[in-house]
Amino acid sequence: MTFAGGMMVATSLPALAVTATSTEPTASVYAPVVDVLAPKVQELEVGDGVIAADVAVDEFTAVAAPPPIASSVAGFGTVEIQRTDAIVWPVTNPGRISDGFGPRSAPCAGCSTFHKGVDFIPGVGTPVMSIADGVVVTATENGGGLGVNVEVQHNIDGELLTSSYSHMQFGSLEVATGDRVTAGQQLGKIGSTGQSTGPHLHLEMYGSDGARFDGMAWLSARLG
Structure with missing residues (x-):
């Protein structure tokens, strides 16, 4: 009977109840486990024949960026134009031109006998780019x-230059006065507005003195 009673207690009570009277301290099953890492110190053995060498330190000189050009824009006051070296053609097919820079026979009544720009004819609706x-x-x-x-006014090689794009389509303007543009950004589309005999881009270029020069030769010298 004593054995049967002991078995009843052992099988009917939970394990915690049986061990609750233990006088030996035990770790709680809910206590966090602390993982202590003991990394081994790394050592490098160098042979007797190795000679330490000094590492040369490169010298450099800091050069200040060139100053921008201050220019006056109507309605916006003075603006600063940063120097740029990025140059692109104003149209995707610059090989097609109808008239170059310089003396010519006037193509229409009221047209000049000295052409102040170059006329590109890549096709009506072709994007015109800065x-x-x-x-x-x-x-x-x-x-x-x-x-x-x-x-558009540019700071190229520290000089103020202006590029002028004419005869574009009505409603095709993509920019407004005072906007800052990047090389290749679209300004409008090829058209035949103003005093024009057909769809083309009339590109003029001039410096701070206002004197027009051959934009085709200037671009070709830089872009090939």
């Missing part, structure tokens, strides 16, 4: 004989 980074100083659909016209 040749370099700069600031838009003119963006108008009422450019008189120039029709829809955009002018």
